[in-house]
Amino acid sequence: MSDEASTRTRLQRFRQACKQMFGIPDYERYAAHMQARHPGEPLLPEREFHAMAIDHRYGGSRPRCC
Amino acid sequence: MNKLTSMLVWIVVALVGAIAFASLALGRGESVSSIWIVTAALCVYFIAYRFYSKFIADKVLRLDDSRLTPAVRHNDGMDYVPTNKWVLYGHHFAAIAGAGPLVGPVLAAQMGYLPGTLWILAGVVAAGAVQDFIVLFASVRRDGKSLGEMIKMELGPVPGTLALVGVLAIMIIILAVLALVVVKALTASPWGLFTIAATIPIALLMGIYMRVLRPGKIGEASAIGVVLLLLSIVYGRAVAADPTWGALFTLSGPSLAWALILYGGIAASLPVWLMLAPRDYLSTFLKIGTIVALAIGIYIVAPPLAMPRTTLFIDGSGPVFSGKLFPFLFITIACGAVSGFHSLISSGTTPKMIENESHMRLIGFGGMLAESFVAIMALTAACVLVPGVYFAMNSPAAVIGTTAANAAQVISSWGFTITPDMITQTAADIGEKTVLSRAGGAPTLAVGMAQILSTAAGGKAMEAFWYHFAILFEALFILTAVDAGTRAGRFMIQDMLGHAYKPLGDTKFLPGNVLATVLCVSAWGYFLYQGVVDPLGGINTLWQLFGVGNQMLAGIALLLCTSVLVKMKRERYVWVTLIPTAWLLITTLTAGVQKIFHPDPKIGFLALAHKFGDAAAQGQVLAPAKSIAEMQRVAFNNYLDAAVCSVFVLLVLAMCFFALKICLQALRQAQPTVAEIPPYASAKGVAT
Numbered sequence: 001m002s003d004e005a006s007t008r009t010r011l012q013r014f015r016q017a018c019k020q021m022f023g024i025p026d027y028e029r030y031a032a033h034m035q036a037r038h039p040g041e042p043l044l045p046e047r048e049f050h051a052m053a054i055d056h057r058y059g060g061s062r063p064r065c066c
Numbered sequence: 067m068n069k070l071t072s073m074l075v076w077i078v079v080a081l082v083g084a085i086a087f088a089s090l091a092l093g094r095g096e097s098v099s100s101i102w103i104v105t106a107a108l109c110v111y112f113i114a115y116r117f118y119s120k121f122i123a124d125k126v127l128r129l130d131d132s133r134l135t136p137a138v139r140h141n142d143g144m145d146y147v148p149t150n151k152w153v154l155y156g157h158h159f160a161a162i163a164g165a166g167p168l169v170g171p172v173l174a175a176q177m178g179y180l181p182g183t184l185w186i187l188a189g190v191v192a193a194g195a196v197q198d199f200i201v202l203f204a205s206v207r208r209d210g211k212s213l214g215e216m217i218k219m220e221l222g223p224v225p226g227t228l229a230l231v232g233v234l235a236i237m238i239i240i241l242a243v244l245a246l247v248v249v250k251a252l253t254a255s256p257w258g259l260f261t262i263a264a265t266i267p268i269a270l271l272m273g274i275y276m277r278v279l280r281p282g283k284i285g286e287a288s289a290i291g292v293v294l295l296l297l298s299i300v301y302g303r304a305v306a307a308d309p310t311w312g313a314l315f316t317l318s319g320p321s322l323a324w325a326l327i328l329y330g331g332i333a334a335s336l337p338v339w340l341m342l343a344p345r346d347y348l349s350t351f352l353k354i355g356t357i358v359a360l361a362i363g364i365y366i367v368a369p370p371l372a373m374p375r376t377t378l379f380i381d382g383s384g385p386v387f388s389g390k391l392f393p394f395l396f397i398t399i400a401c402g403a404v405s406g407f408h409s410l411i412s413s414g415t416t417p418k419m420i421e422n423e424s425h426m427r428l429i430g431f432g433g434m435l436a437e438s439f440v441a442i443m444a445l446t447a448a449c450v451l452v453p454g455v456y457f458a459m460n461s462p463a464a465v466i467g468t469t470a471a472n473a474a475q476v477i478s479s480w481g482f483t484i485t486p487d488m489i490t491q492t493a494a495d496i497g498e499k500t501v502l503s504r505a506g507g508a509p510t511l512a513v514g515m516a517q518i519l520s521t522a523a524g525g526k527a528m529e530a531f532w533y534h535f536a537i538l539f540e541a542l543f544i545l546t547a548v549d550a551g552t553r554a555g556r557f558m559i560q561d562m563l564g565h566a567y568k569p570l571g572d573t574k575f576l577p578g579n580v581l582a583t584v585l586c587v588s589a590w591g592y593f594l595y596q597g598v599v600d601p602l603g604g605i606n607t608l609w610q611l612f613g614v615g616n617q618m619l620a621g622i623a624l625l626l627c628t629s630v631l632v633k634m635k636r637e638r639y640v641w642v643t644l645i646p647t648a649w650l651l652i653t654t655l656t657a658g659v660q661k662i663f664h665p666d667p668k669i670g671f672l673a674l675a676h677k678f679g680d681a682a683a684q685g686q687v688l689a690p691a692k693s694i695a696e697m698q699r700v701a702f703n704n705y706l707d708a709a710v711c712s713v714f715v716l717l718v719l720a721m722c723f724f725a726l727k728i729c730l731q732a733l734r735q736a737q738p739t740v741a742e743i744p745p746y747a748s749a750k751g752v753a754t
Contacts, residue, residue, distance in 0.1 A: 020149055021156040022350055023415075024284045033143030050282035051339070053144050057415075058338035058346070058550070 025053030076116065083109025090180060090375070097370040100446045103183055104364060107442045111435040114191040119199065119431040126631070126639040127203050129423040133745050136210040137419050146210075148421035151428055158416045158433045160350050162198070162408050163357070165244055165544050166401025166616075167437055169507030171445035173609060174398045175456065176386040178376035179449040181395050183442065189396075189403025190438035193646035197620055198408045199430030200627040200643060205413035206420050207742040213413045213623060219741045220629055225724040229622055232717045233410070234558045235710065236615035238586070240407070241551045242593035243608040244544045245330070249322045249598055250506035250605065251537050255498055256306035256315035259322075261534055262541045263315070264298035265345065272344035284347055291348045299534050303497060319598040326548070327591035333545075334552035334583055342549050349543040356539045360443050360515060363522045373449035373456065378481070385461035386505065387606055388668040389660065396653040397613030402441020404650065406619025408434065409626075444507075447514030454484025455492050455501070459510050463503045464601055464690040473502055497530030505605040508544075512536035555586035596703050601690035607671075607707060614658050614711060618718045621650040625725040633732040633740040651718065658715040662708045671711065675704035 019026045027046050030053075034043050044052065086106035089098060123129050140146040149157070174182040205211055208219065214233065218226030252259045271294075272287040280286060305311045317325065333341055382390035387398060401407070412430060420426060448456060457477045458466065466473040470486040477484050493501045496516055501509065516532035524531070557573065559582040564571015570578040597604030624647040631640050664670030667677045679701035681688050691697045732739050 017150060017153045019285075020147070020153045022160070022284075022347065023157060024347070025144070025282065027282060029147070030143035033141065037141070047281040049144075051277065054277075054339045054343050056145055058343050 023057060025050055025057070076113070079109050079112055083113065090183065093375075097372070098375075099368050100364055100371050100450060101368045103179065103371070103442060103446050103449075104361075106183070107187060107439060110187045110191065111439065114195070115432055115435060118191060119195070119427050122196065122199060122431070122642060123424065123427040126636060126642050127200070129203070129426060130745065131422045131424050133207075133423055133743075135206055135420045135423060136417060137421060139209075140418075146418045149419040151421065151425040154416065154419050154421075154425065155429050155433060155436075156354075157419070158411070158429050159436050160354060161411050161415065162405075162433060163353060163437050163440055164401070164547060165247060165508070165540055166405060166407070167441035168444045168511055168540060169247060169609070170399040170613070171402055171441045172448040172507035172510045173386050173460070173505075173605070174395055175373055175445060175448040176377065176384040176460065177380045177391060177395060178374050179371055179445060180375045181380065181391055182399055182445050185395055185399055186403045186438055186441050186445065189399070190434060193620070193624070193650060194402075194404035194408070194438065195431040195434040196642060196646055197404060197406075197623050197627065198412050198434040199426060200630070201409045201623055202412040202417055202420075202426050202430035203423075204627065204630050205417040206423065206426060207740075209743055210417040211413065213409050213626070216413065217622070217626055220626060220633065221721075221724050221728050225721055228717055228720055230558065230561075232615075232619060232622065232714070234555060234562075235713060236406070236612070236619055237551055237555050237558075238589045239593065239608065239612045239615050239710070241330075241548055241555070241590035242597060243605070243612045244547055244551075245323070245326045245590065245594045246597045246604055246608060247506035247508050248326065248541050248544050249319055249594070250504055251508045251512075251541065252317070252322055253319045253504075254316055254500070255537075256312045257302040257497055257530075257534055258537050258541075259315045259317060260302045260305045260311075261295070261298045261538050262545070264302075265295065265348070265538075265542060265545070266341070268294045268298070269341045269345040269348065272348070273340040276344065277339045284344075287344060288347050288351055291344065292351060295348070295352075295538065299531060299538060302534060303530065306497075320595070323591075323595045323598045326594065327587060329545075330548050330552050330591070331583060331587045333549040334556060334587070335579075338553075342546070342553075345542065345549070346546050349539075349546050352539050353543055356515075356536070357440055357443070359519065360447070361439075363515075363518045364443060364446060367518050367521045369450040369518060369521070371446070371449045372451060373453050377453075382669070385457060385465045387610060388666070389610075389657075389664075393653040393657040393660070394610070397610060397617050397657045399441065400613050400616040400620075402438050402444075404617070404620045404646070405437075406616045406621070406623055408437075409619065409623035444511055447511050447518060450517065451510065451514050452484065452488065453482040454478070454488065455513070456510060457482055458484065458489050458492075459501050459503070459513070460505045461503060462505065462602055462606065466502065468502065470500075470502065495526070495529045496533035498533075508537060508540045512540070552583065552586050552590075555589075556582040559585050596699075600700075600703070601696075610657070610661060611707060611710060614654055614661065615714050617650055617654040618658075618714045621647060621654060621718050622721050624650060625721055629725050629728050629732070630740060632729045633738060635732075635735075635738045637733065651722065654718065655715060658711050661711050662715070671704040671708035675701045675708065678704070 016026060016029060027049050030049055031043060034041065083106055086102045086109060089102040090106060137146050137148040141148060171182050204216055208216055214226055214230045217229045252262060268291050272291045276284050276287040380391040382388060387394065416429065454477050458473045466476045470489040474484050474486040474489055493499060496513060512533050515536045516529045519532045520526060520529040560571055560573060560578055563582060569575050572578055593608060597608045624643050628640060628643040628647055631643060660669055662671055665673050667674040678688060678697045682694050682697035682701060687694060687697060691700055
C-alpha cells in the first residue's frame with residue numbers, strides 16, 4: 001500500500017470512529033456490510049438510509065439521561 | 067510490564083490518592099487547591115477500575131468473549147453494529163451525561179465540599195458503576211432487552227408492570243425539574259433567553275440541511291450550527307441591551323414556564339429529523355467540548371476552594387435544601403454517584419453495539435467513572451465561588467429577600483461575609499442584572515465555569531461570554547431531554563392506554579398520539595408551573611422528589627442485578643450488588659418517609675400541607691403566601707407531593723418483596739435459572 005493510500009485509509013477510519021462516537025449514521029459502513037453479508041439483497045439508497053437511520057435512532061421511546 | 071513495576075505503579079497511585087485525601091480532609095485554615103479534589107478522584111477511579119471492575123468482570127460475571135453479542139448476532143449495519151470499544155465508550159458517555167451530575171453536586175455544596183466529594187467517590191465505585199456495568203451485562207446476555215423487559219423476564223409480569231409505572235412517574239418529575247432549572251436560569255435574562263430561543267431556528271435549519279439539502283451530512287450541518295450558536299451568544303448582549311428587543315426577551319418565571327410547556331408539546335409532535343435529531347447532535351458536540359474544556363481549565367487555573375470543608379448546614383438547616391446530611395445528601399447527589407436512569411441507557415442502545423463481552427468492563431464501569439468525574443468538576447466549580455455568592459445565588463427569595471443589600475446582610479449573619487457590592491459586581495461581570503435566587507445549579511455552575519475559563523482564556527472581558535456559553539450548553543441538552551422525554555413518556559402512556567382501549571395504543575393513531583402527548587406535557591407542566599410559582603423556591607421540593615425517585619429506580623435496577631446473580635448461582639458474590647442495594651434502600655426509604663411524615667414543615671410534605679391548610683381554614687395568611695387561595699394551593703401541592711413520594715416508597719417495597727421471593731426460589735435450585743441467550747447461539751444467517 002502506498003503512503004498516500006494508507007494515510008487515506010487512516011483518515012477514513014478516523015472519520016468512521018468519529019461518526020460512531022457521535023452516533024452519526026454511516027452509509028459506507030452499511031453498504032460494505034450489505035455487500036459482505038447479504039450480497040444480492042437490495043441496498044437502500046443513501047438518502048433513504050439516512051432518513052431511516054435517524055428515524056430509528058430517535059423514533060422509539062428512547063429516554064434521554066438526566 | 068512485569069509484576070514488580072506494575073505493583074510499584076499502583077502503590078504510587080494509592081499514595082498520591084492518600085496524600086490528596088489528606089490535604090482535603092486535614093488541611094488547617096489555609097485554603098485548599100481544587101487540584102486535590104480532582105487528583106483524589108482520579109486516583110480512586112484508576113484503582114477502582116484496575117482492581118474492582120476486574121474482579122467483577124472475571125469472578126462475578128465471568129465475561130466470555132466466545133459468546134456472540136447481540137451486535138454480532140444481529141449485525142445490520144444500522145442499529146446493531148459491533149463498535150470499537152473506545153468509540154463506544156465515548157458514545158455511551160455522551161448518552162449518560164446530562165444535567166443531573168451538574169445540578170446535584172452544586173446544590174449539595176451548601177454542606178461544604180467534603181461530604182459531596184466523599185459520597186460521589188464512594189457511591190460511584192460501590193453502587194453507580196456496578197449498576198451500570200451489571201445492567202449492561204444482563205442486557206447483552208438477553209439480546210439487548212430493556213430494563214422493563216428484563217424485570218418481566220427475571221422477576222415476573224407484575225414487577226415488570228410496576229417498574230414501568232415507576233419509570234413513567236420518575237420521568238414526569240425529571241422533566242419538570244429539568245425544565246425548572248431552565249426557567250430559573252432564564253428568568254429576567256434577555257441575553258440568555260435570546261441565545262436559547264435562537265437554538266430553535268438553528269436546529270430547524272440544520273434539520274432541513276441534513277435531511278433535504280445534503281442528506282446525511284450531519285458533520286457539516288453541526289459545524290454550521292455551532293458557528294451560528296456562538297454568533298447568537300456574541301450578539302445576545304446587543305439584543306439584551308436594545309430597549310425593544312431586550313424587553314421582548316425579558317420574561318417572568320410563569321411566562322417562561324408556559325413557553326416551555328408549549329414548546330414541549332410542539333417539539334415532541336414534530337418529526338424527529340426536524341428538531342430533535344439536529345439539536346441532539348449539537349448538544350452532544352457542545353457537551354463533550356465543554357466538559358473537556360472545564361477539565362483542562364481546572365488543571366491550568368487550579369483555583370483554591372473557597373467553600374469550607376463542611377458548613378453549619380449539615381445539621382439540616384440549609385437554605386438550598388432542608389434536611390440533615392443523612393439521608394438527604396444521598397438523594398441530592400444522584401447522578402455522579404449512582405443514577406437509576408442509567409439503567410435505562412445501559413439497556414438501550416449501548417448493548418446493541420458491544421463487540422465483545424470483555425468490552426463491557428470499560429464501557430459500563432468506566433463510562434460511569436467518567437460521569438462521576440463530571441460531577442466532581444461541577445462540585446469544584448461551585449466550591450471555588452465565594453461562599454457568599456454561592457448562597458446568594460441558591461437561597462430562595464423567602465429567605466434572603468430580593469435586594470442585594472438584604473441578601474448580603476442575611477448571608478453575612480450565617481458567617482459567610484459578603485457585601486452588597488460583591489453581589490452586584492458578580493452580576494455585572496457576567497452581563498446579568500441580578501444573580502439572586504437563581505437556584506437549580508445551572509447558573510451557579512455557569513458562574514464558576516465563567517470564572518475558571520475566563521482566567522484560563524480571555525480574561526475578565528470574556529466572563530460574560532463564558533457565562534452565557536455555559537448556560538446555553540446546559541439549556542441545550544435540557545431542552546433535548548424535555549423533547550425526547552416527552553416523546554418517551556407519550557409512548558409509555560399510549561402503551562398503558564392501549565390496555566384500556568386498544569386503538570389508543572396504536573402509535574400511528576393520531577388522536578391517540580395527541581391525547582398521550584397532552585397528558586404527558588400536562589403532567590410535567592403541572593409540577594413545573596407549581597415549582598415556578600412556589601414561594602419557597604420549587605427546586606427545594608422538586609429536586610428532592612426527583613432524587614428519591616431516581617435513587618429508587620437505581621434500587622430497583624440493583625435488585626434486578628442481585629436476582630440475576632442469584633439465578634446464575636453466583637450467590638457467593640452477591641454482596642457486590644447487595645451492599646449498594648441495601649445502602650440505596652436505607653437512604654431512599656429514610657428520605658422518602660421523612661419527606662412525607664417529618665414533623666418539621668421545612669422537610670415533611672404533610673406537615674407543611676397541614677400548617678398551610680389549617681391556617682387557611684382559620685382565615686390566616688402565612689408568609690410567603692399572599693392570599694388564602696395561595697395558601698390552599700400550597701397545601702394541595704404538598705399533599706400531591708406526599709402522594710407521589712408514597713408511590714415511590716410503596717413501589718420499591720413491592721419490588722423488594724418480588725426480588726426476595728425470586729431469589730429464595732432460585733437458591734433452592736441446583737442449576738442456574740436465568741433467562742440468558744444460550745452461549746452456543748450463533749449469528750443469524752451465518753452458518754457456524
